[in-house]
Amino acid sequence: MNKCMTGLFVMTVAVFALPIAAHAHGLIGKCFLPATLAIDDPFVADELSLPTISHIRRPASGDGPATKETEISGEFSKRLSPNLGITFEGAYRILDQEHDATLKGFDNLGVSLKYVFFRSPERQTLLSAGIGWDVGGTGSAAVGAESFHTVTPQLFWGKCFGDLPDSVSFLQPLVFTGAFGVGIPTRHANTTTNVDPGTGELTVQRDINASVVKWGFSIQYDLYYLQSFVRDVGLRAPFNRLVPLVEFAMQTPLNGAIAGKTTGTINPGIIWFGRYVQLGVEAQIPVNTRTGKNVGILGQIHFYLDDIAPRFFTWTPFHGVLGPTFPR
Amino acid sequence: MACSGRRFPGSLRRVVLVATVLLTPSAAWTHAFPDHADPRVGHTTDTPPTQVRIWFDGEIEPVFSTIRVENADRQQVDSKDGRVNPRDRRLLEVRVPPLPPGKYRVFWSVVARDGHRTEGDYPFRVK
Numbered sequence: 001m002n003k004c005m006t007g008l009f010v011m012t013v014a015v016f017a018l019p020i021a022a023h024a025h026g027l028i029g030k031c032f033l034p035a036t037l038a039i040d041d042p043f044v045a046d047e048l049s050l051p052t053i054s055h056i057r058r059p060a061s062g063d064g065p066a067t068k069e070t071e072i073s074g075e076f077s078k079r080l081s082p083n084l085g086i087t088f089e090g091a092y093r094i095l096d097q098e099h100d101a102t103l104k105g106f107d108n109l110g111v112s113l114k115y116v117f118f119r120s121p122e123r124q125t126l127l128s129a130g131i132g133w134d135v136g137g138t139g140s141a142a143v144g145a146e147s148f149h150t151v152t153p154q155l156f157w158g159k160c161f162g163d164l165p166d167s168v169s170f171l172q173p174l175v176f177t178g179a180f181g182v183g184i185p186t187r188h189a190n191t192t193t194n195v196d197p198g199t200g201e202l203t204v205q206r207d208i209n210a211s212v213v214k215w216g217f218s219i220q221y222d223l224y225y226l227q228s229f230v231r232d233v234g235l236r237a238p239f240n241r242l243v244p245l246v247e248f249a250m251q252t253p254l255n256g257a258i259a260g261k262t263t264g265t266i267n268p269g270i271i272w273f274g275r276y277v278q279l280g281v282e283a284q285i286p287v288n289t290r291t292g293k294n295v296g297i298l299g300q301i302h303f304y305l306d307d308i309a310p311r312f313f314t315w316t317p318f319h320g321v322l323g324p325t326f327p328r
Numbered sequence: 329m330a331c332s333g334r335r336f337p338g339s340l341r342r343v344v345l346v347a348t349v350l351l352t353p354s355a356a357w358t359h360a361f362p363d364h365a366d367p368r369v370g371h372t373t374d375t376p377p378t379q380v381r382i383w384f385d386g387e388i389e390p391v392f393s394t395i396r397v398e399n400a401d402r403q404q405v406d407s408k409d410g411r412v413n414p415r416d417r418r419l420l421e422v423r424v425p426p427l428p429p430g431k432y433r434v435f436w437s438v439v440a441r442d443g444h445r446t447e448g449d450y451p452f453r454v455k
Contacts, residue, residue: 030448166451169370228362229450231370236363237385 029121031160031225033175034271037280037300038249039216041177042128042156044085044114046306046313050074056265056284056296060098068096069296071107079306081319083116083128093143105140114156124160129153136186146185152214154181162225173225175243178217182254185209208256215252216264220245224273243271247282263291267298278302360384360418360440367452374455376427380406380434387417392439395422400431427454 026033026043033041037052052073060066073091080086089110095103114130132152139145161174192205220243227233227240250264269282284296305313306322314322365382367373380397395410410422420436432454437447 169451224361228369229448232364232368240363 026126028119028124028126028158028160029162030229031124031162031175032222032273033158033160033177033220034243034273034278034280035300035302036177036218036220036245036247037269037271037282037298038247038265038267038284039177039218040114040130040154040156040179041218042114042116042126042158044079044083044116044128045077045304046079047077048075048303048305049300050303052298052300054284054296054298056286056292057294058292059289059294065100066098070094070096073107079314079322080316082316082322085114087112087114093140095143103142105143106138106145107143108137108139108145109135111135112152122163124162126158128156130156130181132181132183134183146209148185148187148209150183150185152181152183154179154214160222160225162229169230170226172230173222175220175222175245176217177220178215180215181213183212183214185211210253210256210258213252213254214250216247216249218245218247238272241273243273245269245271245282248287250287261290263288265291265296269298276304276308278304360386360388360438360444360446362436362446362448363418365434365450369450370452372453372455376454377424379421379423381419381421382434382436383416384418384420384438384440387441388412388420388438389441390414390417392437392445393420394435394437395420396435397422397424398433398435399427405432429454 026041026045033043035041035045035047035049052071052075054069054071054073056069058067058069071091071093073089075087075089077085077087087110089112091107093103093105093107097103110132112130112132114128116126116128118125118127120126130153132150132154134146134150134152136149137145137147141147156177156179158177159175161176162172164172187209189209190207192207194203194205195201196203223235223242223244224240227235245268247267247269248264249267250262252262253259264287265284266287267282267284269280271278271280278301280298280300280302282298284298286292286294286296311321316322361384363383363385365380367377367380380395382395390412393410393412395406396404397406399405405424405427407423407425410420413419413421420438430453431451433449433451435447435449437445439445
């Protein structure tokens with residue numbers, strides 16, 4: 001792999017290894033699902049994540065120096081109808097390069113729509129589909145923001161296991177959520193022309209902008225569900241609102257020089273949820289050496305706007321005031 | 329090092345105040361979530377209970393709150409006098425006749441003071 005390809009690989013890994021943004025919380029039957037930190041979940045809701053802070057160290061690779069990456073992001077989600085929601089997200093990135101300049105700037109603005117097309121309280125299952133738009137050219141190229149748009153159709157699911165038989169009742173608080181999508185760049189490749197100052201010779205380089213499969217899932221164990229619906233194990237506040245979980249956030253390029261080379265992180269962590277806010281923290285463990293060698297950290301404060309001020313935040317254009325995400 | 333309020337700008341104080349309010353646990357919450365129950369969720373009781381009681385973390389509306397106890401055959405076995413305790417608006421209760429040994433399930437549905445409904449069910453067993 002030449003230097004240019006190595007640089008492209010490092011930048012691609014750095015960009016794609018970031019969490020898939022946009023999160024939501026909600027209920028399926030009596031099963032409550034908090035907003036996950038690293039992958040999106042299937043709900044539409046009125047909510048605000050501010051801030052989400054990610055910090056991880058990337059190893060040196062090729063020409064690229066080791067870099068401490070910090071990302072501070074925010075996201076606002078709004079229901080347009082009971083099953084349709086829109087999300088706006090932005091992120092500020094700080095790339096502290098070893099023995100080199102620190103790069104700072106905003107990543108591209110993200111906009112996404114999501115529609116819940118299947119909901120079964122009895123089976124505690126929910127499915128939704130969405131499309132994301134990474135608005136090219138709205139961020140700083142210095143921190144890896146692309147000049148072209150990326151469109152990402154996605155499928156989301158959420159499944160609680162409260163419908164398992166009582167013989168395995170301690171598995172009933174388990175929750176499985178996931179997301180699968182393909183990020184499709186609107187520009188297939190970037191072409192760069194260089195002039196050799198010595199010979200005057202022109203060289204043309206063409207770098208593929210890869211389509212990327214973004215996939216991930218979470219496995220959660222809801223202690224509120226355990227305590228309230230399965231077995232009182234003696235937990236009291238605040239421990240009866242904890243959700244230990246593991247998230248898997250992965251990306252696999254489909255074409256270009258890094259086709260098929262998956263990167264991502266495995267994130268064990270914990271979420272506490274209250275009436276109006278949830279707090280979450282996770283470790284970010286690189287899934288392989290392509291992603292990195294150092295464990296990072298991911299933290300988030302997340303506000304349930306629909307519960308904080310239902311009449312204000314849950315107004316929708318076609319369905320009036322929806323009220324909170326929790327059942328009415 | 330002595331701390332002084334002057335060291336914190338007004339905006340920071342407001343952020344801390346808002347965060348404190350939002351993070352203050354259940355006393356400030358307006359929805360009603362179950363806190364604990366008697367008989368305890370998922371437990372076996374040696375002596376048949378005379379009533380089933382569920383305590384919530386917030387006050388609930390008597391008119392819209394219900395509680396029902398069913399046996400393993402899904403027959404209602406309570407005395408159909410479920411109510412919110414007038415002296416403790418966080419307590420939902422219903423009397424039950426002497427229950428024979430077996431599995432039972434409690435179904436509840438409550439509306440909190442702000443109009444939000446929560447509902448659920450839980451099992452218990454009489455030995």
